[in-house]
Amino acid sequence: PRSWLGIINRYRDRLPLCGNSINITLLEGNTPLIPSLKLSRISGKDLNVYFKYEGLNPTASFKDRGMVVAMTKALEQKKQIVICASTGNTAASAAAYAARADLKCFVFLPQGKIALGKLSQAMIHGAEIVEVEGNFDDTMRLVIKLASLKPEIELVNSVNPSRIEGQKTAAFEICDTLGDAPDYHILPVGNAGNITAYWKGYKEYYESKLSKKLPQMLGFQAEGAAPIVQGRIIENPTTIASAIRIGNPASWKGALEAARESAGCIGAVSDSEIIEAYRFLAYQEGIFVEPASAVSVAGFLKACKQDLIRPHSTVVLTLTGHGLKDPSFTESCFSSFPRHQILPSIEKALKIVEGTKQ
Ligand code: F0G
Numbered sequence: 001p002r003s004w005l006g007i008i009n010r011y012r013d014r015l016p017l018c019g020n021s022i023n024i025t026l027l028e029g030n031t032p033l034i035p036s037l038k039l040s041r042i043s044g045k046d047l048n049v050y051f052k053y054e055g056l057n058p059t060a061s062f063k064d065r066g067m068v069v070a071m072t073k074a075l076e077q078k079k080q081i082v083i084c085a086s087t088g089n090t091a092a093s094a095a096a097y098a099a100r101a102d103l104k105c106f107v108f109l110p111q112g113k114i115a116l117g118k119l120s121q122a123m124i125h126g127a128e129i130v131e132v133e134g135n136f137d138d139t140m141r142l143v144i145k146l147a148s149l150k151p152e153i154e155l156v157n158s159v160n161p162s163r164i165e166g167q168k169t170a171a172f173e174i175c176d177t178l179g180d181a182p183d184y185h186i187l188p189v190g191n192a193g194n195i196t197a198y199w200k201g202y203k204e205y206y207e208s209k210l211s212k213k214l215p216q217m218l219g220f221q222a223e224g225a226a227p228i229v230q231g232r233i234i235e236n237p238t239t240i241a242s243a244i245r246i247g248n249p250a251s252w253k254g255a256l257e258a259a260r261e262s263a264g265c266i267g268a269v270s271d272s273e274i275i276e277a278y279r280f281l282a283y284q285e286g287i288f289v290e291p292a293s294a295v296s297v298a299g300f301l302k303a304c305k306q307d308l309i310r311p312h313s314t315v316v317l318t319l320t321g322h323g324l325k326d327p328s329f330t331e332s333c334f335s336s337f338p339r340h341q342i343l344p345s346i347e348k349a350l351k352i353v354e355g356t357k358q
Contacts, residue, residue, distance in 0.1 A: 004030040007065055007169040008072065014172070014204065015069055015165050021076045024100045026058035028068055029169055033177045033316070038284045039297070043304040045311040050182070051296075052174060055289055055322030059121060062167060062194060062320050063093035066158060069166030071097040074154040080104060081153045083146065085132075085139040087190065087243045088118030089321055094156050095125035108132055108139045113242055115290065115326035135237065137248045140191075158193025159250045167194055171201025172210075174316055181211040183313035186303065188295035188320060189219035189228065189255055189266060190244030196254030198318070199262065215316070217264035218308070219255055220299030222292075226268040228255055240271045240329070243292035243321065265308070269298040275333060277301065281319070288323030296320075 006025030008015060036049040043049075054062035067090075074082055083106045084094050091107035091114075098105035107122050111131040122129055132139045140157065147155035158164060175181050181202050189195050195217060205211045221229055222239030227247050234247035249255065259266050269277075278294035281287045296317035303309050323330065342348040 006068065007166060008068060011169050011172055014169075016162065017069065017072055018076055021072050022101075024071060024075070024097060025068055026064065026096065026100065028057050028064035029173065031056045031170075031173070033174060034287070036285060036317075038280075039300065042301070043309065045304065045309060045313070047309065047312070048314045049300070050174075050178075050314070050316045051285070051287060052170060052316055052318045053287065054170065054318060054320050055293065059089075059093045059096045060117075060322035060325060061089040061093065062170065062318070063089045064097075065169055066163030066166035066193070066197070067093040067097045067156065070154070070156045070160050070162040071101050071103065073162040074103060074156070075101055077154070079152060079154040081106065081150075082156050083108065083143050083153055084156045085109075085136065085143040086114075086157075087136050087245060088114040088122075089243060089325070090157060091127065092118045092121035092125075095122045095127035098127065099125045104128070106130055108143050110134060110136050110139050113245065115242055116328050117325035136246050137237075140248075140250060157250065158191055158196075164193060164197045164200060164251075164254075167197035168201030168204065170318070171198045172205060175202070175205045175211045178314065181206065181213050181215045182316040183213070183215060184218060184264075184303075184309060184315045185215040185318070186218045186220070186296050186299050186315065187318040188241070188244055188292050188299075189221050190225075190246045190249065190292065192219075192228070192249040192251035192255035194318070194320070195219045195258050196251045199254070199258035202262075214262060215264075217258045217262040218299060218303055219259060219264070219266045220295045220302075221266065221268050222274060222295065223268045223270045228252060228266045229268045239274075241274055241290075241292040241295060242326070243290060244295065267299060267302060269295055269302055273298040273302065278333075282323065287319065289319045290321040290323055290325045291329055293318075293320045
């Protein structure tokens, strides 16, 4: 079998790169499209539900697809410095690819609001970490201004079109695997780059006749951080899903376009719905994701309740990041889970095992 060589190698003809730059791939992409065993039954609608598990990318989130393209482009343009604002995953990915590309990387993070796994990644890959007293939106504004003042700096947030180009490949992979686009695509919305990217990817495949239909795009925000749903900037966004704690998304327009053009919608789910979905995925499907990723499942369940999904449909849910990104959240959520503590005694061990039989 031909081995996987990364998204640039696989989809080069659909990416805006000149092709003579060094290859910095970490073999990102080609993530599994895992059939859900439980969600279809729960919905009672005879659906084919799949998880696009982006937590299995090299830095454990979907950001790697966009980052490999943005970083390759930065090299082509002889940039020396890359910067980003981030709730964590963009920073982790930027730091890893910058290490590979020998580019100087500065990541600007809202202070105290980054999950431990993501912060560790940015540190170990050697990014310069700048903690900003403020939220993500303040931090985003700052880096946009900074990049505009210094031409040698490449901004690698999703306002950079190369990021969107790279991330659209997830839609290609889904169509390649299913043989067509799904009927519905559901994903979390934070800065709104990813929904913009998926919609672009689906449209390109459809226009090239590589798929016969277009999916309805259903994007979900967290209720306390739902500017698109509410139609106004949220000054102090709040949600346990730190990755999408964003009050003024950079690709707001892209998200609205995706929803409108696809006859989809942008909705919101509550933190308790997110936590329930987070636990469900791990407990019932064996898939560990970070809280923001569980928004896809919470959104799916909500869409089913609201009768937004036709029976016999194919539905894809993107799981954007791995659960190990945010172990502190798991611990804080489930610290009261019962644990057995025993001496190394066979009687005690037997008692426990026999006790859980019923
Ligand atoms: N899920 C995860 C795990 C994320 O890290 C993000 C965004 C999203 C969903 C939302 O995607 O912004 O394209 O709408 N994380 C960004 C970051 C903001 O800085 O890592 P989006």
